Structures are given as structure tokens and as C-alpha cells.
Amino acid sequence: MSPFYFILNNFSLVLEYAMNHISLVLTVLVLSLSFWIFTGLIISRYDRLASAVISFSNILFCIPSISLFGLFMTMPGFGLGRKTAVVVLVLYAMMPLVRSVYLGVKSVDASVVDAGRGMGMTTSQILLKIRIPMAWPMIFAGIRVSVVLITGIATMATFIGEKNLGRLIHQGITRGNADMIIAGAIIVSLMALLLDYIMGRIQKKIVSPGLRFQPGD
Amino acid sequence: MIELENITKKFPGADSFSVDRISFRVNEGNICVFLGPSGCGKTTILRMINRLEEPSSGNIFVNGKNVLEVDPSGLRQSMGYVIQQIGLLPHRTIEQNVGLVPELLGWEADKTRKRVRELLEVMGLKPDEVVRKYPHQLSGGQMQRVGVARAMAADPPIMLMDEPFGAVDPIVRIRLQDEFLSLQQKFQKTICFVTHDINEAIKMGDYLIILNQGRLIQMGSPIDVLTSPADEFVLSLIGEDRGVKILDLTRCETLMEPMRETPDDLMGSGCFVQSIQPVKLALEVMMKKDSDHVAVCREEKVIGLLSWKNIKKHINRVSGEDE
Known part of the structure; x- marks a missing residue:
């Protein structure tokens, strides 16, 4: 039996897992983008806060995912289920997102900002019309890293009760069923690639052609 | 202001x-x-x-x-x-x-x-x-x-x-x-x-x-x-090169000696400048034409003569050197 036949023979199950997987990933993505882009913008204005927040996100990122899922599961108010999975994955997305927004906004050429100020732009106009548009390429790099990351780590959420593609991999391992493992892995990878591709298309729409010579296309 | x-x-x-x-x-x-x-x-x-x-x-x-x-x-x-x-x-x-x-x-x-x-x-x-x-x-x-x-x-x-x-x-x-x-x-x-x-x-x-x-x-x-x-x-x-820079800012009419008639050979050989042009340009013309004088014109009319001697005197005077 090959992974392909495994998928065909268990199509409805695989489909259910895949749908669960992608709905988890999309929920996490929406929440992460709104939280962490906002956080990144806030800390770009307060340097002292920035180093604390970025160090915190680095530490979070270094904790093995399986233990973080376990830890949150035991906390009051979380337990098994989607809520815990979402919170943990959002925390994982913090590092790449906050950092890319912060660096993107901060690394805008000082002479451009100076020219903007000299033309009479206010601080918020400089943020909206100069800093954010010029930071888009770097912000998108962060978004695309976190999309791929979330899709992969979401497989771990199977241990706290998520019925997603991680379950195929996990059960494949316990049963010694290579086809099952490979089927799960392939679908997760394809999903990550697809999401990354979609993000790339959105990036092309949003990032100004004037910035196209920068990497990250 | x-x-x-x-x-x-x-x-x-x-x-x-x-x-x-x-x-x-x-x-x-x-x-x-x-x-x-x-x-x-x-x-x-x-x-x-x-x-x-x-x-x-x-x-x-x-x-x-x-x-x-x-x-x-x-x-x-x-x-x-x-x-x-x-x-x-x-x-x-x-x-x-x-x-x-x-x-x-x-x-x-x-x-x-x-x-x-x-x-x-x-x-x-x-x-x-x-x-x-x-x-x-x-x-x-x-x-x-x-x-x-x-x-x-x-x-x-x-x-x-x-x-x-x-x-x-x-x-x-x-x-x-x-x-x-x-x-x-x-x-x-x-x-x-x-x-x-x-x-x-x-x-x-x-x-x-x-x-x-x-x-x-x-x-x-x-x-x-x-x-x-x-x-x-x-x-x-x-x-x-202070003296030369000054020549760039001085008009030919400032240093010329006014005169009605200019030897025709100066005009004929193209050895002339406009009165409001800088003296530096007059020097350039003198060098090209290998002449000690240039005619100074206002539009078509000759109004004076600018000589190398005058220019030298001017440079020395303004830059405080002895003659």
C-alpha cells in the first residue's frame, strides 16, 4: 500500500483532519497578524519596551512545542481542545512576526524619514505613509515564515485533542504504518506550500513595485 | 525674510x-x-x-x-x-x-x-x-x-x-x-x-x-x-587661487578702460567679450587669441578695452599682494 492509496481509502477521515488542520491554522493566523503586527508597531516607538518584548518572544520560541502544549493544557481555564491549541500557536508566531515588523519599521532609511518630516508630515503620517509601506517586504517575510511554522507545529496539537493531520502522523508512528506517516506529512507540506504561495500573491499586490528590488518575492 | x-x-x-x-x-x-x-x-x-x-x-x-x-x-x-x-x-x-x-x-x-x-x-x-x-x-x-x-x-x-x-x-x-x-x-x-x-x-x-x-x-x-x-x-x-576666483566674480566692465574706437583687428579676429561677462572669460579669450587686450562690448557696440596689465593690477590689489 502506498500513501496515495491510504488517502484514497480513508478519504473522508483525511478530509476531516485536513479541514480541522486548516481551520486551526487560519484562526491562529488571523489572531497572530492582528496581535503581533500591532505589538511590533507599538514597540517600534518605545525602544526599551522593544528589547524586553523581543527577548520574551525569543524565549517562548525556544520552548519545545510539545511541552508548551502540555503546560498550557494543565493551566486552569485551558485544558484539552482548540482554545489551548490556538493560544500556544499564536505564541509561537510571536517571534517571527513581532521581530519582522519591528525590524522592518526600524530599518527604514533615515534620510527618507527626515525628508518626510522636513516636508511637514506628522509622526503618524510618517508611520502610515512611509514606515509601514516601506516595511512591507520584511513584514511579509515574517508572515510567510510564521505561516509555514504554524502549519507544521499545528500537528503537535493532536496531543491535546485536536483531530488534525498530526493525528495521522502520530498514529502512523504508534502503529508502525509508514504510509500513514507519509500521507500526513505530504498533506501538511502541501498545505504549507499552498498558504505560502497565497501569501506571496498577496505580497505582490501590497508591496509597491518601487520596492520590488528587495528580496522576499 | x-x-x-x-x-x-x-x-x-x-x-x-x-x-x-x-x-x-x-x-x-x-x-x-x-x-x-x-x-x-x-x-x-x-x-x-x-x-x-x-x-x-x-x-x-x-x-x-x-x-x-x-x-x-x-x-x-x-x-x-x-x-x-x-x-x-x-x-x-x-x-x-x-x-x-x-x-x-x-x-x-x-x-x-x-x-x-x-x-x-x-x-x-x-x-x-x-x-x-x-x-x-x-x-x-x-x-x-x-x-x-x-x-x-x-x-x-x-x-x-x-x-x-x-x-x-x-x-x-x-x-x-x-x-x-x-x-x-x-x-x-x-x-x-x-x-x-x-x-x-x-x-x-x-x-x-x-x-x-x-x-x-x-x-x-x-x-x-x-x-x-x-x-x-x-x-x-x-x-x-583667490585672485582667479575673484576674476570669476568681476565683470569685464569694472576693469576695462573706456574708449570709443577699438582697433578693428580685435573685433575682426573675435577677440571680444560682453561687458557683463566675468573677467575670467576675458582671460580665456586672451589666451586663445594670443593677445594682451580684448575689446569689451555692450551688445554690438564696443565700449572699452580690457588689458592684461589691468587684470594683473586688480588681482594684486584685491588679494593684498605687492605690485
Whole structure:
């Protein structure tokens, strides 16, 4: 039996897992983008806060995912289920997102900002019309890293009760069923690639052609 | 009119004053050049005029109003600002870049578009070719022109220019300077112009303000500064070729001996200059024609004779050398 036949023979199950997987990933993505882009913008204005927040996100990122899922599961108010999975994955997305927004906004050429100020732009106009548009390429790099990351780590959420593609991999391992493992892995990878591709298309729409010579296309 | 009164500026943590008790006035329609080595405070003074920096003490008046009592954004929108790094917004087209201040002022789109095209044309760019381009698609000289066009977009009476032609090669720089001077003839803006290049200062300035280590060393017209430098510093800034620089600023009519009749052979052989042309050009003509004299004309009519002897006498007199 090959992974392909495994998928065909268990199509409805695989489909259910895949749908669960992608709905988890999309929920996490929406929440992460709104939280962490906002956080990144806030800390770009307060340097002292920035180093604390970025160090915190680095530490979070270094904790093995399986233990973080376990830890949150035991906390009051979380337990098994989607809520815990979402919170943990959002925390994982913090590092790449906050950092890319912060660096993107901060690394805008000082002479451009100076020219903007000299033309009479206010601080918020400089943020909206100069800093954010010029930071888009770097912000998108962060978004695309976190999309791929979330899709992969979401497989771990199977241990706290998520019925997603991680379950195929996990059960494949316990049963010694290579086809099952490979089927799960392939679908997760394809999903990550697809999401990354979609993000790339959105990036092309949003990032100004004037910035196209920068990497990250 | 721009007026500075006893301005000092000390940056936090610095030991000495970046700008030390400076007062001067820039009259309407003049180009006032701030000249000095790096770190002399010239850029800081410029940035205090549009409040990108705040003075530690003293007052700045623009058209009679104390700038410290004016809203900084509004103040800056009413002045053109050009910097050496140009600082075009790379994510915006040339049209959007030039239209930035009108956009901030809330102009109608149609009015802005017209104004942008008009300005690009004035600056010697072809609007149809560049409006949709992005800054990185232009050459250095073109970007510099767009930078000046952007500063002039809302037709501000005052322009602040910080080494505006510093980032282009010498040939383009000279062309930009010439074009800018002829624009200035037409528009008569009040301009504060920062440079460290003495030649640019002499060429562009109606008035020079020479600075060193935050102190005002000398102010006056270029010819004043060249003929009577205040001290050793100014002398070294001007350079060894003071006499020749003066010739660039002196008109032929100043040094000529008036006369009605000029030997025909001078005119016939093309050995003549116009009365308002610089003496330096007369020298050039003398060398080319291998002659000790040139005829000085006003339009078609000969009005005098300029001799090598007179020029030499003049150089020696103004630069204080013995004859």
C-alpha cells in the first residue's frame, strides 16, 4: 500500500483532519497578524519596551512545542481542545512576526524619514505613509515564515485533542504504518506550500513595485 | 525674510556648542549660503529654521513670526526642503513623490497632477516619461531634480537646501547649479543653502555666512569675502587661487578702460567679450587669441578695452599682494 492509496481509502477521515488542520491554522493566523503586527508597531516607538518584548518572544520560541502544549493544557481555564491549541500557536508566531515588523519599521532609511518630516508630515503620517509601506517586504517575510511554522507545529496539537493531520502522523508512528506517516506529512507540506504561495500573491499586490528590488518575492 | 537672534544649540551629551550665539538675517529673494567644514553647525542652523531641531536659546523669526510659536508641520509645509540624500519615497511613483506636500495640504487631485507636470517640466524632466516611474529607475541627476521639484511643489516662498547637488557628479552638478540659478532669476525665492564647497558657495550665493565650530566667522557678499577674508580660517577655506576666483566674480566692465574706437583687428579676429561677462572669460579669450587686450562690448557696440596689465593690477590689489 502506498500513501496515495491510504488517502484514497480513508478519504473522508483525511478530509476531516485536513479541514480541522486548516481551520486551526487560519484562526491562529488571523489572531497572530492582528496581535503581533500591532505589538511590533507599538514597540517600534518605545525602544526599551522593544528589547524586553523581543527577548520574551525569543524565549517562548525556544520552548519545545510539545511541552508548551502540555503546560498550557494543565493551566486552569485551558485544558484539552482548540482554545489551548490556538493560544500556544499564536505564541509561537510571536517571534517571527513581532521581530519582522519591528525590524522592518526600524530599518527604514533615515534620510527618507527626515525628508518626510522636513516636508511637514506628522509622526503618524510618517508611520502610515512611509514606515509601514516601506516595511512591507520584511513584514511579509515574517508572515510567510510564521505561516509555514504554524502549519507544521499545528500537528503537535493532536496531543491535546485536536483531530488534525498530526493525528495521522502520530498514529502512523504508534502503529508502525509508514504510509500513514507519509500521507500526513505530504498533506501538511502541501498545505504549507499552498498558504505560502497565497501569501506571496498577496505580497505582490501590497508591496509597491518601487520596492520590488528587495528580496522576499 | 528669515531672522536669527542669538541662536545657540547644544545637543544633549555634547561638550561644546554646535551653534554658538549666531545672529543674521536673510532678505527676501536672496540666496544665503552657509559655508564651512563638516561639523561647523551649518546643517543644524538650517534644521532649526524649520524646527527639525529646536534651539537651546535664542529666537528665529520667519516673516516676522517666531517659529517656536508656529505648528511645526504647517511651518515645514510652507518651506521647501531639499537634502543631499534626496530622500525620495522609494515606494511611491515620481508623481506621488512630487505631489507629497500638496497631498498633505489637501489639494484636489487634478490641481496636484497639473502642478506636478508643470514642475517636472520646469526642472528639465519629461513628465510623460517619468511620472509613473519609481525613484530607483532614475539616474542620480534625475532624482536630484525630482527632489528640487518636490520641494517647490506647493510654491513655498522659502527654500531650505542642504547640499542639494552634493550627490551627483561634477558635470551634472554644474548643470544643475546653472539651471537652478536661472530658475531663481524667475521665481525669486528666499533660499538658505548649505554647502562645504567654496566654489559652489561663490557661484550660488548672494550672501555668504562662513561658520567654523559653531561660530559665525564672517558674513558678506562673495566678493567681500574674497577681497577681505576675516582671518586665516577664511583664507584657507577660500584657497590659494583667490585672485582667479575673484576674476570669476568681476565683470569685464569694472576693469576695462573706456574708449570709443577699438582697433578693428580685435573685433575682426573675435577677440571680444560682453561687458557683463566675468573677467575670467576675458582671460580665456586672451589666451586663445594670443593677445594682451580684448575689446569689451555692450551688445554690438564696443565700449572699452580690457588689458592684461589691468587684470594683473586688480588681482594684486584685491588679494593684498605687492605690485
